[in-house]
Amino acid sequence: MPYEWIEPADGDTPPRAELHLWPYRSLPKTGFVRFIGITAIMFLFPISAVLGTPVLWGLLPFILLVTWAIWAALQRSYRDGDILEILRIWDEEVILTRASHKKPVQTWTANPYWVRVTQHDTGGPVPHYLTLKGKSVREVEIGSFLSAEERQQLFSELNIAFHSPRSN
Structure with missing residues (x-):
């Protein structure tokens, strides 16, 4: 799959979940x-x-x-196709970063408590379009370059990541 959940690195405050997404390369x-x-x-x-x-x-x-x-x-x-999306989830903050050679780095932040993962089966630019929305923050897409099956799998994994127990 062209995405991977990364084990949090040791540091001051490592995220409880980290996801890296990139477009599939059929020709290495x-x-x-x-x-x-x-x-x-x-x-x-x-x-x-x-x-x-x-x-x-x-x-x-x-x-x-x-x-x-x-x-x-x-x-x-x-x-x-040189795109990398990184989603980091802490207990108090979520940061989605999208890096591409065409545009400057784009960043979206929200409180994970209010983040809602939405799958738009129709009406989006691609089937099973995934978006993240915070309480009063704009809605952003995630993984639009993935296949429909990969977005469906990612939807369930994101819901698990956002609803997993918070650390104390």
Whole structure:
């Protein structure tokens, strides 16, 4: 799953629960390198037939352009998916932080006593859309990049995390 509950680290006041969420990557970095390498090798087959002819110089710029375009598109996909949401729950405060390369870091805070986790089965930008709302705080989305099944699982886990017994 592209989210993970983290064990609280030792410190002054560790959170009682911490959740990290990130978009799923179907192509890891090693797969990216292999894909570009295999694509470049496959382009060598048509080039080998025209080695030593003037046709090579006509094909070579297009083959290099296509290889660069594939590389650039995959790099952009990685940058666009470079999102990390961190939810920390203390007894007196909840902090949701969203970091993305496109926007400055966004932070939302509320009192956990008043936080309500809502699952919007329809009407949201995605099915089973999850939001958090505090008493008089704006409503924020969480995990919108997860699949519908993962959001349903996360909904039940968030309810457990917010309704677990408070430490004394």
